Amino acid sequence: xxxxxxxxxxxxxxxxxxxxxxxxxxxxxxxxxxxxxxxxxxxxxxxxxxxxxxxxxxxxxxxxxxxxxxxxxxxxxxxxxxxxxxxxxxxxxxxxxxxxxxxxxxxxxxxxxxxxxxxxxxxxxxxxxxxxxxxxxxxxxxxxxxxxxxxxxxxxxxxxxxxxxxxxxxxxxxxxxxxxxxxxxxxxxxxxxxxxxxxxxxxxxxxxxxxxxxxxxxxxxxxxxxxxxxxxxxxxxxxxxxxxxxxxxxxxxxxxxxxxxxxxxxxxxxxxxxxxxxxxxxxxxxxxxxxxxxxxxxxxxxxxxxxxxxxxxxxxxxxxxxxxxxxxxxxxxxxxxxxxxxxxxxxxxxxxxxxxxxxxxxxxxxxxxxxxxxxxxxxxxxxxxxxxxxxxxxx
Numbered sequence: 001x002x003x004x005x006x007x008x009x010x011x012x013x014x015x016x017x018x019x020x021x022x023x024x025x026x027x028x029x030x031x032x033x034x035x036x037x038x039x040x041x042x043x044x045x046x047x048x049x050x051x052x053x054x055x056x057x058x059x060x061x062x063x064x065x066x067x068x069x070x071x072x073x074x075x076x077x078x079x080x081x082x083x084x085x086x087x088x089x090x091x092x093x094x095x096x097x098x099x100x101x102x103x104x105x106x107x108x109x110x111x112x113x114x115x116x117x118x119x120x121x122x123x124x125x126x127x128x129x130x131x132x133x134x135x136x137x138x139x140x141x142x143x144x145x146x147x148x149x150x151x152x153x154x155x156x157x158x159x160x161x162x163x164x165x166x167x168x169x170x171x172x173x174x175x176x177x178x179x180x181x182x183x184x185x186x187x188x189x190x191x192x193x194x195x196x197x198x199x200x201x202x203x204x205x206x207x208x209x210x211x212x213x214x215x216x217x218x219x220x221x222x223x224x225x226x227x228x229x230x231x232x233x234x235x236x237x238x239x240x241x242x243x244x245x246x247x248x249x250x251x252x253x254x255x256x257x258x259x260x261x262x263x264x265x266x267x268x269x270x271x272x273x274x275x276x277x278x279x280x281x282x283x284x285x286x287x288x289x290x291x292x293x294x295x296x297x298x299x300x301x302x303x304x305x306x307x308x309x310x311x312x313x314x315x316x317x318x319x320x321x322x323x324x325x326x327x328x329x330x331x332x333x334x335x336x337x338x339x340x341x342x343x344x345x346x347x348x349x350x351x352x353x354x355x356x357x358x359x360x361x362x363x364x365x366x367x368x369x370x371x372x373x374x375x376x377x378x379x380x381x382x383x384x385x386x387x388x389x390x391x392x393x394x395x
Contacts, residue, residue: 048320049082050327051107055100056115060092068293068300069115069309075292076313080320094119101125110332113312116305131329132336135312139363145336147311147348147366148275152392153251154180156369157224158187159388160273161249163371166222168196170215172208172235173226175200184224190391196220201227201235208238222247229259240266247271252304252372260374270374271382275366276348278379279307285314285345311348311366318342318351349385361392 088100197218249271
């Protein structure tokens, strides 16, 4: 049974926020400012023929709707005129998502591009039909190709704080999410550091002083914050006011742009860990992404989810020409499994579909983290991607 079904509700709240990272973190709707990207590797007018279904919450009662992923996928695959791109609105509901999944089976699509969907917990229909899922998904199913995965990002958080030079770690976390804390510890201690203290916080805690005192009293040089966004902001303020000189870090899903805006200048110095470039960063791939998306919809915003959709579509663009004959779900899966060192324009580390020797994380192919430091209210990249693949092995 997957850990997702075993975790207590409080842990789900924190872990689930990773899936929202692309929706809630940076991206102001403007394209990055830099020189044009190199020409796309795929030639215009490719004869490859296939049917792709894009599933996501395009309309919904939840706060996050992501219509921008559709023009991104269509734009990146615009040089494949015989590739039909259909869409299905999951509407933020489990029942609607299952309807979309069944449609993928009925329509015999070659692959599903999955953007964020609040109802996408059950992917068994797609898995049973062996339809490749490129995009948001778990790291277990043999048909899944996720550019990011919820729990492994906590391993990246630990490794990322070690990258700052910190050797003694404290962790402030939401009660009931101990396994996430263990992932943070794995990342940090795998890079040579030591966890010196961890302090749990209740969901409705009004006073974080005891938690702060516990980690600072143990001599922590850096603190990983693993809470809901509102509580994370509260903890960050308490840690900053503790009088201790601390490096404080968290994942991008938790310290979203909304949280950073609420903290204002107080957020300076915060380390935010991600697995892909920020939508407002500078890289050839981000320019290519913005150009591709706006060739279809000039008003579509460059969000983190749009960046994720760019990655998904680029993987398909690399795999489609490798199929001999008719593109089916089976032949496309074989092509996706054969991808090696796919250049993603710097948006993520070059992609190779090589499983990690891990029961929990075997389907993580983008096993890299990257640090950002908040300076003057903006996310400033700190160095290059770092590999956490060896830290995931055996887990």
